Ligand code: SF4
């Protein structure tokens with residue numbers, strides 16, 4: 001279009017945006033929340049988690065990576081997609097070892113908050129209880145892959161924001177995991193507690209030591225309002 | 238008309254969920270007016286006295302005895318409600334699930350730092366441990382779930398009063414917690 005404006009239709013609502021935006025960015029700007037996990041506003045989107053799946057002209061697509069085009073018809077808040085997303089979240093719970101009662105990220109965890117938002121009570125899949133070691137060798141940060149959802153935020157943050165590439169993916173499929181760029185463990189890397197990669201994990205997998213449980217129950221990030229409320233507030237505002 | 242009956246049991250957990258049920262405070266008086274308790278550690282009734290309307294399960298399924306209690310609850314209760322993280326996910330006791338049972342027993346009874354002349358208990362009165370701790374819905378059909386460690390008293394109240402009124406229970410956002 002000549003003035004660079006583009007119109008898309010999200011659940012029958014007309015959204016005006018501009019070329020170069022993704023569906024998620026266009027929706028965020030007008031207060032329509034699309035659930036997401038691997039996306040972070042300071043990082044290049046990577047499309048790993050599929051929590052942001054919407055239907056574009058009837059086809060399932062990642063909202064965080066798909067560029068807007070004139071006249072796109074997007075389904076977002078439908079029963080079908082909400083159910084699909086809840087199943088993705090359920091699978092992440094049973095694939096790892098998520099013991100929320102003692103996790104340092106409890107109340108501030110995006111995975112937990114998404115499960116709350118989707119009303120998950122107990123996963124419908126059997127728990128796998130994989131055996132996974134914790135790496136607590138670093139003096140200020142630990143990585144507990146029992147809680148890793150392979151979102152790759154740490155990988156992108158370390159590489160693009162910290163310029164260090166401390167983290168990377170290794171393996172494929174079921175064997176895929178986050179590795180650290182060292183012979184053995186996190187203590188041998190250049191990671192520092194002040195790095196973006198140390199605070200950007202959506203779950204309790206990478207945690208800065210001695211920071212857990214600081215905020216009391218009832219006052220934590222997602223205790224009162226569901227995740228996404230900040231975005232939705234823009235529409236009401 | 239006879240009051241609806243509620244039974245409760247405690248398996249591999251810490252009794253915290255039962256404490257949270259008692260934490261509904263003065264609403265307890267209301268609850269006692271609404272229901273009669275059958276088999277439960279709350280009144281120390283050991284055996285079912287007849288069919289029960291709502292069975293409440295705390296804790297994961299960790300031993301042969303837990304398994305039998307679960308089956309019994311399913312048989313005698315019209316509706317089963319699993320409460321708390323241990324019942325729903327295995328919880329803290331399920332931390333043993335990544336270690337083979339034999340190693341767990343050896344660590345606890347033979348090799349542990351404070352063990353002197355250890356022996357792995359093998360008395361017929363002690364329930365046999367299962368290979369791992371199972372969430373209860375992986376063992377019997379569960380009708381409703383109340384997550385939390387323990388579930389907030391409000392979550393108990395919301396679910397129980399809905400069930401007793403014959404309505405579909407809904408846990409409000411602030412009362413839905415896994416921790
Ligand atoms: S990372 Fe999140 S979901 Fe996993 S145990 Fe911690 S709080 Fe729970």
Ligand code: SF4
Nearest residue numbers: 148149151152154201
């Ligand atoms: S460690 Fe955290 S940030 Fe890194 S991939 Fe796993 S969940 Fe994502």
Ligand code: FES
Nearest residue numbers: 047049050052064
């Ligand atoms: S947020 Fe889009 S794929 Fe993860």
